[in-house]
Amino acid sequence: MKNHLFFFSTDAHPSPFDINIALDSGFDTVIPYGAVKLEETEGLTHDIIFSRGPKGAKLSAIFVGGSDVDLASTIAEKAASSMTPPFVVPVFADPKGAYSTGAALVAKVKKAVGGFTGKRALIFGGTGPVGKVTAELIASEGGQAVIVTSRSREAARTVAETVAGRSGGQVEGESATTMEERLALMRTADIAISTVKAGVQVLSLAGLEALGKQIVVADVNAVPPAGIEGLAPHDDMKQIAPKVTGIGALAIGVVKYKVEAGLFRALLEHGTSAGYKECYELAKTLA
Numbered sequence: 001m002k003n004h005l006f007f008f009s010t011d012a013h014p015s016p017f018d019i020n021i022a023l024d025s026g027f028d029t030v031i032p033y034g035a036v037k038l039e040e041t042e043g044l045t046h047d048i049i050f051s052r053g054p055k056g057a058k059l060s061a062i063f064v065g066g067s068d069v070d071l072a073s074t075i076a077e078k079a080a081s082s083m084t085p086p087f088v089v090p091v092f093a094d095p096k097g098a099y100s101t102g103a104a105l106v107a108k109v110k111k112a113v114g115g116f117t118g119k120r121a122l123i124f125g126g127t128g129p130v131g132k133v134t135a136e137l138i139a140s141e142g143g144q145a146v147i148v149t150s151r152s153r154e155a156a157r158t159v160a161e162t163v164a165g166r167s168g169g170q171v172e173g174e175s176a177t178t179m180e181e182r183l184a185l186m187r188t189a190d191i192a193i194s195t196v197k198a199g200v201q202v203l204s205l206a207g208l209e210a211l212g213k214q215i216v217v218a219d220v221n222a223v224p225p226a227g228i229e230g231l232a233p234h235d236d237m238k239q240i241a242p243k244v245t246g247i248g249a250l251a252i253g254v255v256k257y258k259v260e261a262g263l264f265r266a267l268l269e270h271g272t273s274a275g276y277k278e279c280y281e282l283a284k285t286l287a
């Protein structure tokens with residue numbers, strides 16, 4: 001019998017990125033399902049678990065991805081709750097790569113700052129999928145996470161409230177549309193993280209240097225220009241200006257890849273289900 005990974009995506013086209021990592025991590029077959037709806041999840045899950053017997057179920061797993069992170073998370077929960085022992089298969093959710101990317105990012109930053117207690121971290125683009133996971137993990141580690149939007153402060157506060165509820169920690173929402181406003185917010189922060197969409201630069205190196213204090217900056221966007229000026233993708237805890245230590249997108253991306261691949265192997269070898277918390281636990285061992 002072969003190992004099968006059933007890939008439920010909220011997008012029309014399940015991502016080749018995830019398919020490649022799954023195949024390279026040891027799955028014999030990946031069967032992609034696009035534009036999966038919540039109401040279809042139970043039926044699909046039953047067809048997976050009941051068709052191969054309990055032994056076959058041990059050689060099957062479900063991966064949930066796609067750009068609609070909230071829907072993907074609900075689909076993963078629905079798939080898991082639709083199973084009846086002994087017909088149980090593990091479920092791994094990593095929608096839009098946000099769980100593994102946010103986990104890798106926070107693990108790298110944690111290593112650089114030595115712990116988040118008493119630290120204030122601004123997350124530019126924090127309203128997006130990667131930013132929300134990032135804020136939640138930092139807050140759950142005792143840090144002050146600040147979600148910064150380029151839209152209204154109300155928009156950021158609404159997201160911050162939800163993330164704070166999930167993390168049980170401190171999450172604020174702020175708005176900054178100009179470089180001056182973003183640097184002004186940085187005066188009270190120890191950490192600057194950019195999770196803005198690719199191609200948008202949010203902080204200037206001269207502005208960061210002018211703050212005149214020790215800060216750690218990190219950016220997940222590998223597409224030029226960097227979200228934080230002066231930070232190259234391979235920079236890994238590199239001093240990019242006096243008092244400014246930087247972590248670039250590829251330094252984070254290497255850990256992200258290992259996390260996703262490691263959790264695919266855990267599905268296969270140990271039948272272990274995973275979400276963003278398992279991504280973070282693994283990322284901390286790899287950062």
Ligand SMILES: NC(=O)c1ccc[n+]([C@@H]2O[C@H](COP(=O)([O-])OP(=O)(O)OC[C@H]3O[C@@H](n4cnc5c(N)ncnc54)[C@H](OP(=O)(O)O)[C@@H]3O)[C@@H](O)[C@H]2O)c1
Nearest residue numbers: 101125127128129130149150195196197198220221253256
């Ligand atoms: N390194 C890796 O391994 C890896 C893996 C996956 C993703 N990524 C990268 O991670 C980043 C975040 O991914 P995502 O899916 O969360 O991103 P996203 O949803 O495309 O965008 C994140 C946020 O960017 C903000 N934004 C959009 N346009 C902006 C502008 N002109 N100025 C300032 N902010 C703007 C938006 O927030 P507001 O509208 O609230 O301002 C949005 O919520 C992307 O750069 C992506 O390429 C990296």
